[in-house]
Amino acid sequence: MNNTDKKFRRRAEARPDEMLDAALAVFSEKGFAATKVDEVARRAGVSKGTVYLYFPSKEALMEGIVRRAVAPIAERAVPDMAQFEGDPRLPIAMLVHTLQNLLSDPNNLAVPRLILREIMNFPAIAELYRREVLGKVIPALTALVARGVASGQLRKVDPEMTVRSIVGPIVAHVALSEVFGMRPEEGLALDRLVENHLDILFHGISPAGGEETP
Amino acid sequence: MNNTDKKFRRRAEARPDEMLDAALAVFSEKGFAATKVDEVARRAGVSKGTVYLYFPSKEALMEGIVRRAVAPIAERAVPDMAQFEGDPRLPIAMLVHTLQNLLSDPNNLAVPRLILREIMNFPAIAELYRREVLGKVIPALTALVARGVASGQLRKVDPEMTVRSIVGPIVAHVALSEVFGMRPEEGLALDRLVENHLDILFHGISPAGGEETP
Amino acid sequence: MNNTDKKFRRRAEARPDEMLDAALAVFSEKGFAATKVDEVARRAGVSKGTVYLYFPSKEALMEGIVRRAVAPIAERAVPDMAQFEGDPRLPIAMLVHTLQNLLSDPNNLAVPRLILREIMNFPAIAELYRREVLGKVIPALTALVARGVASGQLRKVDPEMTVRSIVGPIVAHVALSEVFGMRPEEGLALDRLVENHLDILFHGISPAGGEETP
Amino acid sequence: MNNTDKKFRRRAEARPDEMLDAALAVFSEKGFAATKVDEVARRAGVSKGTVYLYFPSKEALMEGIVRRAVAPIAERAVPDMAQFEGDPRLPIAMLVHTLQNLLSDPNNLAVPRLILREIMNFPAIAELYRREVLGKVIPALTALVARGVASGQLRKVDPEMTVRSIVGPIVAHVALSEVFGMRPEEGLALDRLVENHLDILFHGISPAGGEETP
DNA sequence: CATGAATGAGCGTTCATTCAT
DNA sequence: TATGAATGAACGCTCATTCAT
The missing domain is CATH 1.10.357.10 (Tetracycline Repressor, domain 2)
Known part of the structure; x- marks a missing residue:
């Protein structure tokens, strides 16, 4: 079981950052409006619900990207x-x-x-x-x-x-x-x-x- | 029924232009994504269906604005x-x-x-x-x-x-x-x-x- | 083409009433929370969107029933x-x-x-x-x-x-x-x-x- | 560490009862459907998972309240x-x-x-x-x-x-x-x-x- | 030409439930 | 026992587009 193992990464504190990375990537490709939260989640390797665990809305992802x-x-x-x-x-x-x-x-x-x-x-x-x-x-x-x-x-x-x-x-x-x-x-x-x-x-x-x- | 009568002006060939004017106004106010075709139609004084009589899609309105x-x-x-x-x-x-x-x-x-x-x-x-x-x-x-x-x-x-x-x-x-x-x-x-x-x-x-x- | 023809009924003014009937039926069967708007629509013989053409929300259906x-x-x-x-x-x-x-x-x-x-x-x-x-x-x-x-x-x-x-x-x-x-x-x-x-x-x-x- | 210590009281067998109390309180305030299990847990001073340790589902809380x-x-x-x-x-x-x-x-x-x-x-x-x-x-x-x-x-x-x-x-x-x-x-x-x-x-x-x- | 009622695919968001720790 | 991060199915609502009149 190594560090990239899913089980291990579960509690990583980098989770929100990974989501912002994913969101930035997809938003950049398709634009905010055309991006589905589902896709951000998939790109971040988590489920849709997990995104909402860290960000209250799709817009918050956008704000998070900019703020960071x-x-x-x-x-x-x-x-x-x-x-x-x-x-x-x-x-x-x-x-x-x-x-x-x-x-x-x-x-x-x-x-x-x-x-x-x-x-x-x-x-x-x-x-x-x-x-x-x-x-x-x-x-x-x-x-x-x-x-x-x-x-x-x-x-x-x-x-x-x-x-x-x-x-x-x-x-x-x-x-x-x-x-x-x-x-x-x-x-x-x-x-x-x-x-x-x-x-x-x-x-x-x-x-x-x-x-x-x- | 005189020349300024709505009924009369309605048949003017300027119709598509009026729609582009309306679309430009609303797109500028709210942005393309947040604009409803319904609102463009209302602003142009026609029904939603009429917009589609002249422009095949919402995007076509955008293109029409720019092209003009x-x-x-x-x-x-x-x-x-x-x-x-x-x-x-x-x-x-x-x-x-x-x-x-x-x-x-x-x-x-x-x-x-x-x-x-x-x-x-x-x-x-x-x-x-x-x-x-x-x-x-x-x-x-x-x-x-x-x-x-x-x-x-x-x-x-x-x-x-x-x-x-x-x-x-x-x-x-x-x-x-x-x-x-x-x-x-x-x-x-x-x-x-x-x-x-x-x-x-x-x-x-x-x-x-x-x-x-x- | 007779009176029950769908084409004919399209503009019937009874539409909202039919929806309230359908909503009453489904709400009664399953309760408000467990009822899907989709089902109300189906029961009324219209599409989901049509329900929202007449009632702004699922709750409004409830209110409509009671008000009527x-x-x-x-x-x-x-x-x-x-x-x-x-x-x-x-x-x-x-x-x-x-x-x-x-x-x-x-x-x-x-x-x-x-x-x-x-x-x-x-x-x-x-x-x-x-x-x-x-x-x-x-x-x-x-x-x-x-x-x-x-x-x-x-x-x-x-x-x-x-x-x-x-x-x-x-x-x-x-x-x-x-x-x-x-x-x-x-x-x-x-x-x-x-x-x-x-x-x-x-x-x-x-x-x-x-x-x-x- | 005395008897009123949270750690100690936490292991009391009264735990399920406290959860029912909490559930009753929240259900009464907001209704069953509008109540989140999370809130019941918080009110009972435990985590969401713990609730499921004692009650198999949200409905079971309701039944527990009534049965008691x-x-x-x-x-x-x-x-x-x-x-x-x-x-x-x-x-x-x-x-x-x-x-x-x-x-x-x-x-x-x-x-x-x-x-x-x-x-x-x-x-x-x-x-x-x-x-x-x-x-x-x-x-x-x-x-x-x-x-x-x-x-x-x-x-x-x-x-x-x-x-x-x-x-x-x-x-x-x-x-x-x-x-x-x-x-x-x-x-x-x-x-x-x-x-x-x-x-x-x-x-x-x-x-x-x-x-x-x- | 013009209307506007009707459609239905699509998406953001919620939350009960699970499970690795 | 206890935790809480993660899941994903479910649903209300929107709106571009169509089409019978």
Whole structure:
């Protein structure tokens, strides 16, 4: 009798997590509405009733997926970016590269893609995402840009709007690829995108005669 | 019995159009899945059976909405941008301002928003949109940028990726506003976004010591 | 194509009534909880969906049954008993005989039996029954007895409690028969019950000139 | 660890009894169908599995409740009433007063009320109750009345039917109060009912020397 | 053309019961 | 004995689609 034996796994505490994994997989394949709870259960290797032992409803599975994915972001101390003292382009580049790394792994792409797909039917999730992720990242970025402008390290741009210029190209690139299948011949080519994006962005936000990209 | 009489208008050939209007309205309010054909019919002032007289299924309503909205774009001669001979920043700015105008009118926003919301459940629509809209606009933009680079009117940027830098900030701005309700205090503030966006974009893609924004 | 043709009956207005008939039959057989809506539908000769076309829920069927049965009682002018001028024993006997007639027909017995069976799970129905039936019949009877006592045509009894003595034996008899299957050898024998009941009610069981209550 | 310790009390043989208490409480509150075994277990302070250790099914809890309540009645020597030699009105009055006392205590009311509520869904319980309670009390009463008639101590009434006149008013009074909430202003007022009931039962409602039944 | 009554497959959810520990 | 995680059959309700009128 080994560890993968059903009998043994019965009381594993990972059970809810396994169900979220299964739910994420099926939701991603067929969409929330077209997914049957039965299928989530089967994929998780349990019976339908067991799903309801851990999650009160099909919607709760959705929320669970998002909450689990959002938690580390929410916990991570995003705002220390604002206290950064040097060239603001450094943390901006770092953030962009972090995003790049995150999005490179298809596993990490699954949740945002699912959120993108279903969010408008789940106001509660939109609110959660807005509060825990966007509500932290965007103000931090805005403050960073504002400080750069104030210190003269950046041109006199509109900080709030500039945030859109920082993340927008990445969003557009991923959406084009994931939603419409419009991707470069080599594949997702995130590195190419990021390189070009930062090149334009930094030439665009740097003072006249600006130095090299960090 | 005069011309405005319901009986009379009922026989107008505009009937399918009225149904698409109704469907767009309800789909936008509640989402496709949560919308009952009954409600579309009621909103259009006809009976449920009549809807099926013109559209073979609920999905067909969705497709009809998109097809109708996409038609003018598909017909419009997008590619003449590519033949533009002068400063490529001019047609880029024009495109951005056209987008700005389009998105300023909430009516025009309805269809893209609905597409954004439902597209992942409708591969056929994604394909249609990709083929008729993105497949025309993006290559045209790419070509435009490529020509600018070739002629030295733009810096040596990656044309394909630069397209993401052109439309991305607008997409991000609208998505932030429409999906997450994150909008500036004044409202959508598209003009502020566009001004800042073009400012950064043109400083970023212009050759060193680049001139003013056109 | 005759009147019983399914095609013809399609638009009959009797549809809801037929469903209530079917529901009454099945509820009576198996009880509310054990009855499947599917079975009600089948018994009514329609599909499950059709039931929900006329009644919003399974409970609504229950309420519909009771409401329909109660309506004529509620409408019938019960209170003219109170204005009766002569010997109050006459309307009392009449009421008892009316009850006897009602209960003789098994069809009439079905609804009260169902009510008796399910009432404690349907507070709304209890309230309806209390208001529309008991709330009219019992005060009327009480008033009748009170008037009889006042006029000296009845002994000095407690009118409110005496009402229990008027209807109680009948209730007990029917309950014994319907609920526990305890019935006389001849069958329900309502006439024997009523005759004996009125005899005792009007004279008591003590021999003429009977002594004090022990 | 002392005697009141949960661990200790848990092993008491009273365990099944505690479960019946819990079941009675919950069944009374919500009805049998709406009660979850889980809740009975929680109320009894044990786990769901333990309930099934003592009772093979949810229905068995119901039967257990009734059987336990019925046992003392069944054991008590009811029939000695029949051997009573004096005025039959005496044991009749005694029985009524016994009933009155029983019903005065809400605790005693719980089981009959539950039986009343659920009996039609439990033929086995109806049968048990019929055999052990009604099947003993009613024949005893019938015999008592029959003897009274035979001895001339009662008028020539129908013994079998007269039993309904003895218990019916009490049943009706309690049902009116418990099922429909129709009770006198002072409360249940069982004493008032019993006094009036016996008065009428023994004397009727007609004035002394009252005329024929109308 | 238009209606709307009728259909019935489909799915989320509940809960009594089981059984490995 | 006692536990409580797991099961899965069962059922109420919805709604896209059809079709007789």
